[in-house]
Amino acid sequence: MTEVNLHKLTKKYGRKEALSQLEIQLPKAGITGIIGPNGSGKSTLLKLICGLIRPSSGSVELNGEQAGRKSGAVAAYLSEEDSLYDYMTIKGTVSFAAGVYPDFDQELAMTLLKEMKLHESEKVKELSRGNKARLKLAVTMARKTPVLCLDEPLSGMDPLVREDILRLIVTHLDVDRQLCLITSHEVKELEPFLDHVLIVHEGRVVVDRNVEDLKEENRKSLIDVLREVTV
Numbered sequence: 001m002t003e004v005n006l007h008k009l010t011k012k013y014g015r016k017e018a019l020s021q022l023e024i025q026l027p028k029a030g031i032t033g034i035i036g037p038n039g040s041g042k043s044t045l046l047k048l049i050c051g052l053i054r055p056s057s058g059s060v061e062l063n064g065e066q067a068g069r070k071s072g073a074v075a076a077y078l079s080e081e082d083s084l085y086d087y088m089t090i091k092g093t094v095s096f097a098a099g100v101y102p103d104f105d106q107e108l109a110m111t112l113l114k115e116m117k118l119h120e121s122e123k124v125k126e127l128s129r130g131n132k133a134r135l136k137l138a139v140t141m142a143r144k145t146p147v148l149c150l151d152e153p154l155s156g157m158d159p160l161v162r163e164d165i166l167r168l169i170v171t172h173l174d175v176d177r178q179l180c181l182i183t184s185h186e187v188k189e190l191e192p193f194l195d196h197v198l199i200v201h202e203g204r205v206v207v208d209r210n211v212e213d214l215k216e217e218n219r220k221s222l223i224d225v226l227r228e229v230t231v
């Protein structure tokens with residue numbers, strides 16, 4: 001398990017403040033949804049946690065260590081962008097990932113891909129969007145890092161693929177040991193899978209709650225809570 005602590009975390013892009021003075025201790029395990037309107041700062045937060053970008057001020061600590069170049073060993077980042085190479089096969093993609101990440105478990109990756117009904121000889125350029133998303137997810141999850149940061153893994157997927165992807169995450173996550181942070185605009189579909197939620201609005205975290213407690217207290221769906229707090 002990993003302790004992720006944000007202390008007075010601020011990120012500016014030029015003069016624009018994308019995140020402002022966040023003071024948060026994330027849950028140590030389970031699935032945390034990071035939701036909020038476009039441009040509220042969700043991707044910025046994930047990139048800071050994975051050490052891909054640096055804070056303007058304040059800090060991100062993973063088990064007491066400042067996030068930075070070495071954080072990749074603790075926190076894996078699944079990008080919203082297309083991060084696969086078209087000219088590779090699925091098998092080639094897996095071998096490439098094994099060469100890049102010392103913690104990569106090739107056997108687990110192949111098991112995941114089999115479950116996803118993807119064949120190792122298929123070419124990336126011939127995969128559907130949903131299958132590319134599955135491949136990206138398998139490559140990220142095969143690292144078994146204590147923290148998984150999944151940036152919009154459901155983006156552009158049809159409802160059946162979205163459900164399938166969420167199931168795969170839940171099935172293969174070690175919920176007692178791994179922390180999975182997921183950003184998504186598909187709040188309704190994400191809600192049943194979440195243990196915890198952060199709602200980000202204009203660079204601030206306006207809700208930081210256990211989802212069950214939040215539901216019991218408000219008797220509202222997450223999407224209604226989101227609507228209320230982001231007006």
Ligand SMILES: Nc1ncnc2c1ncn2[C@@H]1O[C@H](COP(=O)(O)OP(=O)(O)OP(=O)(O)O)[C@@H](O)[C@H]1O
Nearest residue numbers: 013016017018036037038039040041042043044045
């Ligand atoms: N590299 C960058 N350079 C300049 N501004 C940026 C950069 N990345 C993000 N921003 C700005 O920072 C703010 C937060 O962006 P971010 O991508 O974190 O939001 P988001 O909540 O993930 O948005 P979305 O839901 O649309 O993906 C936005 O105003 C965005 O325009």
